[in-house]
Amino acid sequence: LLLDARAPERYRGEVEPIDPRPGHVPGAVNAPFAAHVTEEGRWRSRAELATHFAGLGVRPGQEVGVYCGSGVTACSVVLALEAAGVRAAESPAALYPGSWSEWSSDPARPAALGPEPG
Numbered sequence: 001l002l003l004d005a006r007a008p009e010r011y012r013g014e015v016e017p018i019d020p021r022p023g024h025v026p027g028a029v030n031a032p033f034a035a036h037v038t039e040e041g042r043w044r045s046r047a048e049l050a051t052h053f054a055g056l057g058v059r060p061g062q063e064v065g066v067y068c069g070s071g072v073t074a075c076s077v078v079l080a081l082e083a084a085g086v087r088a089a090e091s092p093a094a095l096y097p098g099s100w101s102e103w104s105s106d107p108a109r110p111a112a113l114g115p116e117p118g
Contacts, residue, residue: 049084
């Protein structure tokens with residue numbers, strides 16, 4: 001499962017302030033990094049995070065990859081998955097450090113638009 005940590009409007013392709021084109025990696029599910037904290041800026045509980053990720057389709061033992069715009073905020077999703085106790089066997093989620101900036105810079109790579117993983 002591939003998770004996109006960017007804000008929903010960037011994931012959907014409605015706004016792209018940085019990269020050469022809008023959208024998301026086809027098949028990626030939007031998992032905005034801001035959803036992992038409360039309104040006060042504190043991490044949600046382990047149970048809340050586990051429920052959140054289950055709602056995104058993350059299953060116990062499943063391999064998960066995470067990206068964002070440049071690889072920075074995706075790190076917080078990797079950490080949130082750890083805090084939730086969600087792991088693929090003994091491995092934490094994988095970070096795609098090139099993220100959307102790298103993916104979108106190659107016009108041969110597909111890009112999906114809209115709210116669905118595509």
